[in-house]
Amino acid sequence: MTDLVQIRARRPNAAGAAPAATAAQAAETAETAATADGPRVYLETLGCQMNEADSALIAGQLAARGYVRVSDPALADVVLINTCAVREKAEERVYGRTSQLLRHRRENPDLVFGITGCMAEHLRDKVAERAPHISLVVGPDAYRGIADLVDRAREGASVLDVKLDKDEVYEGLDGVPDDDGVSGQVVIQRGCDKFCTFCVVPFTRGRERGVPPREVLRGARRLAEQGYREVVLLGQTVNSYRWEDVTFAELLRAVAAIDGIERIRFTSPYPVDFTDALIEVMASEPKICPQVHLPFQSGSDRMLTAMRRGYTRAEYLDLVRRLRAAIPDLALSTDVMVGFCGETEEDHAETLSLMREVRFDTAFMFAYSDRGITYASKRLDDDVPAEVKGRRLREVIELQEEHTRAAFAARIGRREEVLVGITARRGDHVIGRTPRFQNVLIPLGRAQPGELVTVTIAASTGHSLIAE
Ligand code: SF4
Numbered sequence: 001m002t003d004l005v006q007i008r009a010r011r012p013n014a015a016g017a018a019p020a021a022t023a024a025q026a027a028e029t030a031e032t033a034a035t036a037d038g039p040r041v042y043l044e045t046l047g048c049q050m051n052e053a054d055s056a057l058i059a060g061q062l063a064a065r066g067y068v069r070v071s072d073p074a075l076a077d078v079v080l081i082n083t084c085a086v087r088e089k090a091e092e093r094v095y096g097r098t099s100q101l102l103r104h105r106r107e108n109p110d111l112v113f114g115i116t117g118c119m120a121e122h123l124r125d126k127v128a129e130r131a132p133h134i135s136l137v138v139g140p141d142a143y144r145g146i147a148d149l150v151d152r153a154r155e156g157a158s159v160l161d162v163k164l165d166k167d168e169v170y171e172g173l174d175g176v177p178d179d180d181g182v183s184g185q186v187v188i189q190r191g192c193d194k195f196c197t198f199c200v201v202p203f204t205r206g207r208e209r210g211v212p213p214r215e216v217l218r219g220a221r222r223l224a225e226q227g228y229r230e231v232v233l234l235g236q237t238v239n240s241y242r243w244e245d246v247t248f249a250e251l252l253r254a255v256a257a258i259d260g261i262e263r264i265r266f267t268s269p270y271p272v273d274f275t276d277a278l279i280e281v282m283a284s285e286p287k288i289c290p291q292v293h294l295p296f297q298s299g300s301d302r303m304l305t306a307m308r309r310g311y312t313r314a315e316y317l318d319l320v321r322r323l324r325a326a327i328p329d330l331a332l333s334t335d336v337m338v339g340f341c342g343e344t345e346e347d348h349a350e351t352l353s354l355m356r357e358v359r360f361d362t363a364f365m366f367a368y369s370d371r372g373i374t375y376a377s378k379r380l381d382d383d384v385p386a387e388v389k390g391r392r393l394r395e396v397i398e399l400q401e402e403h404t405r406a407a408f409a410a411r412i413g414r415r416e417e418v419l420v421g422i423t424a425r426r427g428d429h430v431i432g433r434t435p436r437f438q439n440v441l442i443p444l445g446r447a448q449p450g451e452l453v454t455v456t457i458a459a460s461t462g463h464s465l466i467a468e
Pocket residue numbers: 192193194195196199200201202236237270
C-alpha cells in the first residue's frame with residue numbers, strides 16, 4: 001500500500017488549459033530569448049518576503065518595457081540588487097556583492113549597476129561615495145517608474161529616486177515572480193506606523209497604507225487563474241491592515257472565498273493588533289493555515305518598553321495561549337533580538353525563559369545593530385559589548401535549535417498534507433510544505449510538482465521532514 005495519496009493534481013487554469021508557465025519556466029524562456037531580444041537584466045533579492053514581492057513588481061515593470069530577465073549576471077546589461085537595510089550585515093553584503101559582480105564589466109564595459117529597496121532609501125547619496133560604480137539608486141516607492149529610471153541609467157545618467165509616497169500601493173501593476181509556482185504573494189499593506197525604536201522600516205518604507213480590497217482580491221484571483229494554490233498576504237504589520245472600514249479579518253474571509261486558492265498564509269502580524277475576530281477567522285476558515293509568525297523580540301518588559309513594542313511579556317504570552325486554545329496544532333515562529341540597548345543578563349534570561357515557555361517551532365534570531373536613523377540610534381546607548389551580544393545570540397540559537405529539532409521530530413509517523421512546489425528540488429527529492437510551514441522532501445516520482453498530496457512522515461533532518 002502506498003503511503004502517498006494524491007488528493008488532486010494541479011488545477012488547470014481558468015481557461016481550462018494546462019497550468020500557466022511557472023516562474024522558472026518563464027525564466028528559462030527569458031534566458032533563451034536573451035540571446036535575441038531586448039536589454040538583459042539580472043535582479044537579485046536580499047532580505048524579507050516584502051522585498052521578494054517588490055522584486056516581482058520590478059521584474060514586471062521591466063518586462064513590460066522589453067527587458068529580459070536573466071539568471072546569470074555575466075549575460076546582463078543591467079544588474080539590480082534589491083536591498084535590505086534592516087541589519088548592518090545586510091548592507092555590507094550589498095557592497096560586497098556589487099563589488100564581486102563588478103568583474104562582469106570586463107566583458108561588458110557598459111554594464112549598469114543599480115540598487116533598489118530599503119538600503120537605497122536609507123543610504124541615498126552615500127551609496128555613490130561608497131560604491132561609485134552604482135549609478136542607479138531607487139527607493140521602494142519609486143518602482144512605478146523603474147523602467148524609465150533604468151533606461152536613463154543605461155544612457156549614462158546617474159539616477160537617484162528615493163522619494164517616499166504616502167499613497168503609493170502599486171494598484172493595477174502586475175508582478176513577474178520568481179517563486180515555486182504554487183505559493184504566490186499578494187502585498188496588502190505597505191510601510192509601517194509602529195516606529196519600534198530599533199527599526200528602520202518606517203523611515204525606509206514610509207507610513208502604513210492598506211492596499212484597496214479590490215486590488216488584493218484581483219491579485220489573489222490572478223494567482224488562482226495562473227494555477228497557484230496558496231496565497232501569502234504580506235504586510236509589515238499585516239494584521240493592522242485597514243482600508244476604510246474593512247479589517248484584516250474581513251479581508252481574509254474574502255480571499256478565502258476565491259475558488260482555486262486552497263491555502264492562505266499571512267506575514268508578519270503584530271502582536272498588539274491580533275484581534276479576537278482574527279483568531280476566530282483563523283479558527284473557523286479551513287483554508288487559513290494553522291501557522292503564525294509572531295515576533296516577540298524580547299522576553300523582558302524593560303526591553304519591550306525600550307523597544308516601544310506596545311505589549312508586555314504577559315500580554316504576549318496571553319495571546320499565544322488564546323491562539324493555541326483556538327487553533328489546534330498551531331505552528332508558531334518568531335523574531336528574537338538580543339543585545340538591545342541596556343539589555344542586562346536578567347533581561348536576556350527572561351528572553352530565554354519566554355522561549356522555553358512558548359517553545360517556538362522556528363525563529364529568526366539577531367543581535368541588535370545600530371541603524372543610524374532610528375530612535376535607538378539617536379537616543380539610546382548601544383552599550384552591550386559585541387562579544388556579549390555574540391554569546392547571547394549563541395545561547396538563543398542553541399535553545400531554539402533544540403526546540404526546532406523537537407518540533408520536527410514530533411511530526412514523525414504523522415500524516416501530513418503537502419503542497420509540492422513546481423520548481424523546488426533537492427537532489428532526488430521534490431520539496432513541498434505542510435500547512436504548518438514545514439518543508440517535506442518527497443522522493444522524485446512519488447509526487448508531481450504542483451500537487452497537493454498526503455504523506456506519512458518517516459524522518460526529520462532537524463529542519464526538514466522526509467516523506468516515507
Ligand atoms: S512593527 Fe516595528 S519592527 Fe516591524 S516593521 Fe514596524 S517598526 Fe519595524
